[in-house]
Amino acid sequence: MSLQTDKRDFNTRTSDGLDDLFMRSAVGSAQDSLKTRRLSAATALGDWEQWRTLGQQIRQHTLKHLDYYLEQLAINVEDKGGHVYFAKTKEEASSYIRDIIVQKKAKKIVKSKSMVTEEIEMNRVLMEAGCELIETDLGEYILQMDDWDPPSHIVAPALHKDRTQISRVFTEKLGYTGDDTPENLARFARTVLRQKFLEADVGITGCNFAIANLGAINLVTNEGNGDLTAAIPKTHIAVMGMERIVPTLEEMEVLDNLLCRSAVGQKLTSYITVMGPSAAGETDGPEEFHLVVVDNGRSDILGSEFGEALQCIRCGACLNVCPVYRHIGGHAYGSIYPGPIGAVITPLLGGYDDYKELPFASSLCGACTDVCPVKIPLHEQLILHRQKIVKEHRTGAAERLQMKTAGRLLSSQALFGKALRFANPASRLISRHGRIVRGPGLIRGWINTRDLSQPVRQRDSFRVWLEQRKGGSDQ
Amino acid sequence: MTASNRDSFLNTIASKLGRERIYDVQRPDMQDLMPGNSSSLTTGELVDILKEQCFFIHTQFIESTPEILQRTLNDLIDTNGGGAVITSGDTRFAEYGLKFAAGLVWEEAAGREQNIMRSESANTAIIFADYALAESGTIVVESRPDQGRSLHFLPAHYIAVIEKKRLVLRSTQAAADLNRRIEAGEPLGSSINFISGPSNSADIEMQLVVGVHGPLRATYVLI
Numbered sequence: 001m002s003l004q005t006d007k008r009d010f011n012t013r014t015s016d017g018l019d020d021l022f023m024r025s026a027v028g029s030a031q032d033s034l035k036t037r038r039l040s041a042a043t044a045l046g047d048w049e050q051w052r053t054l055g056q057q058i059r060q061h062t063l064k065h066l067d068y069y070l071e072q073l074a075i076n077v078e079d080k081g082g083h084v085y086f087a088k089t090k091e092e093a094s095s096y097i098r099d100i101i102v103q104k105k106a107k108k109i110v111k112s113k114s115m116v117t118e119e120i121e122m123n124r125v126l127m128e129a130g131c132e133l134i135e136t137d138l139g140e141y142i143l144q145m146d147d148w149d150p151p152s153h154i155v156a157p158a159l160h161k162d163r164t165q166i167s168r169v170f171t172e173k174l175g176y177t178g179d180d181t182p183e184n185l186a187r188f189a190r191t192v193l194r195q196k197f198l199e200a201d202v203g204i205t206g207c208n209f210a211i212a213n214l215g216a217i218n219l220v221t222n223e224g225n226g227d228l229t230a231a232i233p234k235t236h237i238a239v240m241g242m243e244r245i246v247p248t249l250e251e252m253e254v255l256d257n258l259l260c261r262s263a264v265g266q267k268l269t270s271y272i273t274v275m276g277p278s279a280a281g282e283t284d285g286p287e288e289f290h291l292v293v294v295d296n297g298r299s300d301i302l303g304s305e306f307g308e309a310l311q312c313i314r315c316g317a318c319l320n321v322c323p324v325y326r327h328i329g330g331h332a333y334g335s336i337y338p339g340p341i342g343a344v345i346t347p348l349l350g351g352y353d354d355y356k357e358l359p360f361a362s363s364l365c366g367a368c369t370d371v372c373p374v375k376i377p378l379h380e381q382l383i384l385h386r387q388k389i390v391k392e393h394r395t396g397a398a399e400r401l402q403m404k405t406a407g408r409l410l411s412s413q414a415l416f417g418k419a420l421r422f423a424n425p426a427s428r429l430i431s432r433h434g435r436i437v438r439g440p441g442l443i444r445g446w447i448n449t450r451d452l453s454q455p456v457r458q459r460d461s462f463r464v465w466l467e468q469r470k471g472g473s474d475q
Numbered sequence: 476m477t478a479s480n481r482d483s484f485l486n487t488i489a490s491k492l493g494r495e496r497i498y499d500v501q502r503p504d505m506q507d508l509m510p511g512n513s514s515s516l517t518t519g520e521l522v523d524i525l526k527e528q529c530f531f532i533h534t535q536f537i538e539s540t541p542e543i544l545q546r547t548l549n550d551l552i553d554t555n556g557g558g559a560v561i562t563s564g565d566t567r568f569a570e571y572g573l574k575f576a577a578g579l580v581w582e583e584a585a586g587r588e589q590n591i592m593r594s595e596s597a598n599t600a601i602i603f604a605d606y607a608l609a610e611s612g613t614i615v616v617e618s619r620p621d622q623g624r625s626l627h628f629l630p631a632h633y634i635a636v637i638e639k640k641r642l643v644l645r646s647t648q649a650a651a652d653l654n655r656r657i658e659a660g661e662p663l664g665s666s667i668n669f670i671s672g673p674s675n676s677a678d679i680e681m682q683l684v685v686g687v688h689g690p691l692r693a694t695y696v697l698i
Contacts, residue, residue: 054510066488067496080665086481086484142678156681213658222674223675224688250651252650267528268613270671271669279662281583281619283587299488
């Protein structure tokens, strides 16, 4: 999978989402439950706003000195016998990983959930090289077994599937014979995947935060698959976006608290692990450890007006409060990064050609900004995107013409007055019972989901009525 | 990876930030910035917080004493359905005079395959916590030659023995202490695990399943 999960156009994708009633109800109830849990875990910490400010300060300090901390990280990883590779592009990153695997003649790979490996299309590259690659996060495993169905949520990737669909996938692909209770489905996956862990040559993980002064990475998980991936195979390859780094364990601790509480409403998830190359005398863990640091467009973001987007710690809290995500679902974004943060970073990583609609998939209510644990001004960044998209004339000729016409009408008192006078007769043919029911372009977009009243007759308009009243009171 | 490749990567970052490379940074003092960082709870209060949190993380909490610890652990092993037990090679097992029938030990001499196989075949793992964090119900353990990583994840049941003196309020205190050790140049294990209860997942219909890839059940024994 790459950044792009669906090549069809945005309107088709959103219509699909809106028509999928199961998905909409699943997303709705997931949002409600995660919102409540987040709130109670945030309240339990006390002074949540101060913690958010601290999270923001930590992220901004680290990003401002990113070259320094990355260098410190690399030196410390290498001191412990690990290897660090700095990849400018996604191709460089996935080729480096493929080369290690080919060189080791490794065939069996276990993987724990990682967004950046999706971004660099690592799975495709490794499978083309003839490897058996298994996603071990339960949600990701379900998606892989269902012919690599794309994820629809950052922390709950299989949110759009119900237990019946999952049970059917397990039955068809793996010969599962049990019922469709989540517990039995999970136990079945445990048994199948346990064997995969024990046989694997290489384990690949993402990285929540690298710790610069320790030369290690931090994984935040609940299932235990990330730890098994890094404990059993003799080689561990960790992949990180270059911004996912903290100076020390002290900053990690603050961010992990913000992450766990914001993502799933837990004080800490079951497993928070700091790990690196195996130390002398230790008998498990990786004998060979590689850390791949990926730029892939991030340095351009760093120097731009969207720099704050790199503060993101991938908690998904902004998805869980977004009214647009609630209705169109994760797949409609066509990106591995959905929701408000996805609408900000996807166009930055993938360009406006494919993703110019995403910044408009927002009501700009600002709920995302309020909930962000590291205070990214998400809705302001969406507005910034919109301004750039409009300036670059990417909105389509018809929309530009309509906007231009509207602009002229609204900026001239004389024209506006005339327009008001003719609005009612002009709209007669497309109206029924006082409502506009047909229309071109922007009007159609509006009336697809909302009512639009037919403009009133000139003599019934508020201005005329006010004039007459004024006249009456003067006399 | 050659140094020049790294340098070109890092130089790009510096130039995007509109400056030359920097080689010295003073990091802000976290202890000064931390909100509400003043706590003086008694051990008894910490125990109460831990006990309450265990309920939320689906973890059994048992208070015991050094004198009856062996019996407490034996009872737990029986409740788990017996089977093989694996422990770390922690010296505290000997200090408390603990011995287990069908007991396996993680040891450096056994090597990788043996240690992993022992853990996979064990029904219960028992370890001693280095720190215990009351607020989140977390125990902290470090990998060592006598305590591997997979020991905490392969057995179906996980028992952590917590000595009261290891109790602190939050992850904040443990992270600060660990970082102090790092900055003092003390070598740490290659894996530091903050474990809060058994493994779990809500990936299917957001319904919580306790016991996924790691242990199915977890018990903390406080002494």
